Amino acid sequence: MRALLRHPGSWWALLWAGLLPLAWLVMQTLQDQLGANPAETLIRATGDWTLRGLCVTLAVTPLRTLLALPELARFRRLLGLLTFGYACLHLLCYAWFDMGFEWADIVQDMAKRPFILVGFSAFLLLLALAATSFNRAMRWLGGRRWQALHRAVYAVAVLAILHFWWMRAGKQNFDEVLLYAALLAVLLGWRVFRGLRARRAG
Amino acid sequence: MIITSNDSGFQHPASSEITPAQVYRSRRDIVRSMAAGSAGLVLASWGMRDARAQMQRPGQLASLPGGKSGVSGATTMEKPTSYKDASTYNNFYEFGTDKSDPAKRAHTLVTDPWSVEIEGLVKKPGRVNLENIMKWGAMEERIYRLRCVEGWSMVIPWVGYSLAELIRRVEPLPGAKFVEFVTQADPKTMPGLRSGVLDWPYVEGLRMDEAMHPLTLLAFGMYGEVLPKQNGAPLRLVVPWKYGFKSGKSLVKIRFVDKQPVSSWEKAAPQEYGFYSNVNPLVDHPRWSQATERRIGEDGLLAKKRKTLMFNGYEAQVGQLYAGMDLKKFF
Numbered sequence: 363m364r365a366l367l368r369h370p371g372s373w374w375a376l377l378w379a380g381l382l383p384l385a386w387l388v389m390q391t392l393q394d395q396l397g398a399n400p401a402e403t404l405i406r407a408t409g410d411w412t413l414r415g416l417c418v419t420l421a422v423t424p425l426r427t428l429l430a431l432p433e434l435a436r437f438r439r440l441l442g443l444l445t446f447g448y449a450c451l452h453l454l455c456y457a458w459f460d461m462g463f464e465w466a467d468i469v470q471d472m473a474k475r476p477f478i479l480v481g482f483s484a485f486l487l488l489l490a491l492a493a494t495s496f497n498r499a500m501r502w503l504g505g506r507r508w509q510a511l512h513r514a515v516y517a518v519a520v521l522a523i524l525h526f527w528w529m530r531a532g533k534q535n536f537d538e539v540l541l542y543a544a545l546l547a548v549l550l551g552w553r554v555f556r557g558l559r560a561r562r563a564g
Numbered sequence: 565m566i567i568t569s570n571d572s573g574f575q576h577p578a579s580s581e582i583t584p585a586q587v588y589r590s591r592r593d594i595v596r597s598m599a600a601g602s603a604g605l606v607l608a609s610w611g612m613r614d615a616r617a618q619m620q621r622p623g624q625l626a627s628l629p630g631g632k633s634g635v636s637g638a639t640t641m642e643k644p645t646s647y648k649d650a651s652t653y654n655n656f657y658e659f660g661t662d663k664s665d666p667a668k669r670a671h672t673l674v675t676d677p678w679s680v681e682i683e684g685l686v687k688k689p690g691r692v693n694l695e696n697i698m699k700w701g702a703m704e705e706r707i708y709r710l711r712c713v714e715g716w717s718m719v720i721p722w723v724g725y726s727l728a729e730l731i732r733r734v735e736p737l738p739g740a741k742f743v744e745f746v747t748q749a750d751p752k753t754m755p756g757l758r759s760g761v762l763d764w765p766y767v768e769g770l771r772m773d774e775a776m777h778p779l780t781l782l783a784f785g786m787y788g789e790v791l792p793k794q795n796g797a798p799l800r801l802v803v804p805w806k807y808g809f810k811s812g813k814s815l816v817k818i819r820f821v822d823k824q825p826v827s828s829w830e831k832a833a834p835q836e837y838g839f840y841s842n843v844n845p846l847v848d849h850p851r852w853s854q855a856t857e858r859r860i861g862e863d864g865l866l867a868k869k870r871k872t873l874m875f876n877g878y879e880a881q882v883g884q885l886y887a888g889m890d891l892k893k894f895f
Contacts, residue, residue, distance in 0.1 A: 391865070397652070397653065397664065398648075398649040398652060398653035398663075398860045398861060399653060399663075399716055399858065399860055400864075400865050401858065401865055402716075404865075458866075459865055459866075460869075462868045462869065471853065474848065474853065475850075475851065475852075477851075529851075531851075532833075532836070532851045532852075533657075533661050533761060534760075534761045534762070534832060534833075535661040535759070535761055537759075
């Protein structure tokens with residue numbers, strides 16, 4: 363297992379696996395299989411995959427610690443960047459298919475619909491994280507500052523859930539929202555728990 | 565030495581491999597029209613082939629033809645949405661909140677036998693079975709725009725008669741100012757009732773003059789056939805100038821009342837849904853802009869959304885019902 367995780371091919375395998383949802387969506391688009399409202403399907407699907415990516419990325423550290431598999435750490439950046447990629451697609455689909463790249467309308471929409479603003483804020487945070495994700499940026503910022511900045515991913519998780527919850531509030535359909543919220547609560551809660559324990563121990 | 569073979573030296577291709585003249589000529593036509601700059605027109609008509617096919621009966625359910633309607637605004641000339649889109653992209657929460665749920669799950673709905681309870685302030689209350697209600701008016705085809713509050717729209721050829729015919733027959737008392745519509749809520753056949761999204765049964769209402777308006781349709785069919793279950797079989801309301809949720813599906817009670825009924829959506833989110841819910845591009849829903857809409861099946865991914873019309877384009881017919889009313893307040 364550990365040898366497999368250490369194998370250089372596993373990184374590439376994860377990259378290709380992470381691109382599968384995109385490939386699937388592209389294929390469905392080209393074959394006109396997105397249903398009656400393709401724009402809506404694409405916007406929602408890319409949003410769902412961003413949220414899933416966020417959950418998987420945030421699961422890396424707990425799994426690494428609980429399973430004592432330090433090899434998992436090397437996949438974290440890739441998972442984070444894949445998540446950012448789906449967030450970009452989500453924003454692009456919204457700006458293009460829903461708003462037709464009418465910038466004035468987009469700005470107005472953000473002012474009008476708080477959940478759009480919340481989603482956009484989460485995107486800006488992700489953008490900052492992605493922009494400082496490579497080794498040079500890490501060295502330039504210094505480990506401590508880099509780590510402090512990258513804790514913003516917790517805020518992204520909270521904003522993402524708020525965005526999703528607010529969107530679904532229209533239909534009062536919170537089943538999926540609660541599922542993701544519970545998952546992220548466990549992942550963030552584990553960190554809080556570990557932090558408290560470390561402080562007590564220290 | 566002479567090598568003999570069956571080969572005559574002239575190889576005939578199989579007849580199935582020969583491109584028919586029509587096909588290669590049509591290719592030439594396309595090339596020619598491209599050269600002439602009219603390819604757009606050719607391709608547009610090719611794109612319309614689904615629409616033309618849809619004008620025929622879908623052949624899914626029992627036939628229910630409707631005669632031509634003389635009501636003003638009853639027949640839009642816009643291209644009807646494909647039957648497939650109209651019967652697979654539905655909001656019918658009793659079968660789930662996803663728009664693909666009703667088509668998957670509504671088959672459990674039992675529509676035969678069916679009866680409708682007429683109650684409240686009328687001279688002739690009572691339970692009427694579907695066969696009789698269907699005889700209370702002459703079936704007409706009404707091709708209406710349908711605008712969903714979520715920002716999408718369709719064009720649907722309904723079959724039914726003006727609700728006014730039913731109302732006249734049951735003779736409302738002078739005190740009846742509103743009509744309340746109660747829809748089917750059967751937990752055994754409607755899995756969506758388990759969720760607490762709305763208070764069941766789903767209730768909607770109209771002011772008496774709205775209910776009496778000739779465009780307000782009691783529909784029993786669409787596309788020349790009886791309604792599919794996911795579209796509200798066996799009978800539903802269609803109020804084309806209001807957002808789609810005002811048009812209750814699978815009606816079981818029509819109640820005549822003196823006070824304005826509280827609709828299910830008003831009860832669930834009063835700040836978002838008003839009693840009137842007229843299509844109005846100038847009054848936004850808190851969650852969606854109502855200025856534009858996407859016509860399902862027609863406005864492709866890259867098409868700009870179209871402008872939403874006041875009263876969904878039925879202003880000439882229904883505008884006077886709301887003369888002097890502040891539509892921002894009475895949304």
